[in-house]
Amino acid sequence: QVQLVESGGDVVQPGRSLRLSCVASGFTFTIHGMHWVRQAPGKGLEWVAGIWYDGNNKYYIDPVKGRFTVSRDNSKKTLYLQMDSLRVEDTGVYYCVRESRSTVPKGRWFDPWGQGTLVTVSS
Amino acid sequence: QTVVTQEPAFSVSPGGTVILTCGLSSGSVSTSNYPSWYQQTPGQAPRTLIYGTNIRSSGVPDRFSGSILGNKAALTITGAQADDESDYYCLLYMGSGIVVFGGGTKLTVL
Numbered sequence: 001q002v003q004l005v006e007s008g009g010d011v012v013q014p015g016r017s018l019r020l021s022c023v024a025s026g027f028t029f030t031i032h033g034m035h036w037v038r039q040a041p042g043k044g045l046e047w048v049a050g051i052w053y054d055g056n057n058k059y060y061i062d063p064v065k066g067r068f069t070v071s072r073d074n075s076k077k078t079l080y081l082q083m084d085s086l087r088v089e090d091t092g093v094y095y096c097v098r099e100s101r102s103t104v105p106k107g108r109w110f111d112p113w114g115q116g117t118l119v120t121v122s123s
Numbered sequence: 124q125t126v127v128t129q130e131p132a133f134s135v136s137p138g139g140t141v142i143l144t145c146g147l148s149s150g151s152v153s154t155s156n157y158p159s160w161y162q163q164t165p166g167q168a169p170r171t172l173i174y175g176t177n178i179r180s181s182g183v184p185d186r187f188s189g190s191i192l193g194n195k196a197a198l199t200i201t202g203a204q205a206d207d208e209s210d211y212y213c214l215l216y217m218g219s220g221i222v223v224f225g226g227g228t229k230l231t232v233l
Contacts (some may be wrong), residue, residue: 043225059220107175109159
């Protein structure tokens with residue numbers, strides 16, 4: 001059974017740090033790109049960061065560049081998101097997602113999704 | 124900054140047909156953006172409906188279909204049912220590792 005399980009969400013003050021983890025199971029973790037997607041309370045989905053299957057390339061949305069770092073440990077089948085200098089606007093549920101690919105037809109999409117972990121940044 | 128546009132809200136009668144769209148603030152959506160669609164109900168993680176523009180994900184009823192209509196990606200629900208009342212999001216790949224979600228459409232079935 002393909003599964004992603006996030007952890008690490010908490011209530012923190014602005015300016016503090018937090019590290020999220022996502023443990024994968026049921027598929028070959030080492031061949032898939034992985035991403036973090038967040039959702040602020042009552043708002044839509046927002047892609048936050050992505051990392052290649054081998055960790056050699058990483059991508060971020062502009063508001064988190066320089067503050068967030070995505071990484072992975074393929075030996076542990078685990079994805080991470082290190083979040084520094086947290087802001088109130090970083091509050092939300094953070095989802096870990098696998099990037100799936102097909103060649104015929106060509107496609108790239110997010111599936112499956114974890115259940116999410118809640119990050120609350122508040123003084 | 125590219126913005127992916129969706130109708131904020133839509134209403135459909137039970138048994139009716141609705142077309143939700145996904146566009147770009149600048150330019151056209153094509154199959155090269157690998158449009159995919161996700162359904163989300165309150166308190167739940169999103170569920171994949173469509174990927175690769177028009178491929179239904181496993182277990183998704185055939186009343187859901189995807190396409191390119193004009194310069195937008197489209198999600199068509201034919202014969203809407205009460206439990207289709209959800210939020211729907213499209214996702215586009217923009218190149219250079221960047222992906223963008225649309226703002227979402229809140230669908231009401233009544």
